[in-house]
């Protein structure tokens with residue numbers, strides 16, 4: 001496992017400490033905080049591209065989520081920075097391509113990694129909560145963390161004042177003490193019962209009420225509609241007409257989430273701060289399809305570099321500054337959430353490291369011409385892609401035998417016609433752009449979560465992390481070894497997972 005050079009680690013750690021410790025008095029913060037917008041960041045999990053009404057769904061009513069498109073801006077070329085859970089969240093929290101700090105893969109389950117200080121959002125990274133807290137905000141998270149289960153990565157050590165939720169990547173909706181990853185309030189197991197998606201809505205609404213007199217940042221990270229497929233009777237009853245059992249359960253789960261979001265939006269309204277509250281809505285990756293989700297005609301699914309893995313429902317509502325009912329079709333990415341929120345909060349971004357997201361408000365208000373991003377990049381092991389304008393290059397394969405595919409998304413959003421043979425110059429240019437971008441990225445800090453074998457076997461079932469490399473080298477070199485994903489070295493040392501569990 002290759003580490004970030006110690007000198008660089010120390011420099012970034014000092015930078016993070018200095019940044020967090022820079023003096024601003026409490027009184028100054030309180031004075032400066034008046035008039036600042038609240039920020040509500042809603043992240044949903046594993047939802048398909050066409051599973052809400054405002055993106056074309058016909059069989060699952062989602063009036064509350066749809067209201068964000070009616071009253072805000074809907075992105076139709078909205079992306080996340082990874083095709084699965086934890087890396088996307090690392091990018092959202094930092095505004096940086098998560099490959100810059102080796103957060104390229106999901107960690108293992110919370111149960112498997114809770115004693116592993118090597119698997120989680122690097123402590124040298126500064127979170128959106130850190131940034132907004134410094135700008136005078138009350139901060140809280142409700143729901144799924146998935147950025148490290150070791151105590152040092154706990155959200156309340158990463159800028160969040162309050163936490164109600166779980167540390168891993170997936171969770172039962174009905175069993176609060178699930179798989180050694182209990183629902184926590186703060187750092188202690190929470191006592192309670194009831195359907196968790198609904199409970200998250202209640203907890204979020206209560207947070208909003210509790211902090212209505214100060215600017216607040218609420219990170220509402222639903223695990224819905226991720227597996228396991230577990231719905232409550234009330235919502236299941238609404239979808240008795242859907243024959244397919246998986247789709248019916250999925251629809252009920254999504255409907256419960258829509259109700260919970262309705263409760264949160266109502267809380268914002270009740271406090272009289274609707275205009276001055278930025279509400280983000282983003283899906284953390286495309287639908288996996290095996291659980292009842294639907295990506296429409298997009299190619300591919302969760303964990304894949306095709307549009308079905310990374311193009312997602314993405315919206316922002318901010319009546320104070322943005323007109324409602326607007327569709328914005330230039331490419332944007334979830335990395336933009338942090339810089340946009342921090343700019344509106346009058347906060348500051350760290351200056352000692354590249355920030356890849358941009359402040360979208362000037363673009364959305366038409367004050368800035370051009371596009372927020374000339375290029376966007378993705379990488380997960382040997383899979384990588386780049387979008388430049390409408391042209392998208394996809395790299396797949398491994399063991400020195402990469403395959404390259406080229407699409408014109410302006411004419412072919414669904415990636416049906418591979419233009420690689422027709423446009424070799426474009427392939428060459430985008431391949432060079434990708435290689436150039438990869439020079440600034442770090443090797444993965446941990447290997448992909450090992451799949452559980454059907455038959456027991458110590459090496460293959462070892463969790464990712466410290467012990468994994470040794471175990472995995474015995475089992476045939478699955479680990480993310482030195483330079484695993486560098487353009488010229490890493491061709492297939494990191495094996496992608498066939499089906500992601502988290």
Ligand SMILES: [Ca+2]
Nearest residue numbers: 045046085284
């Ligand atoms: Ca996910």
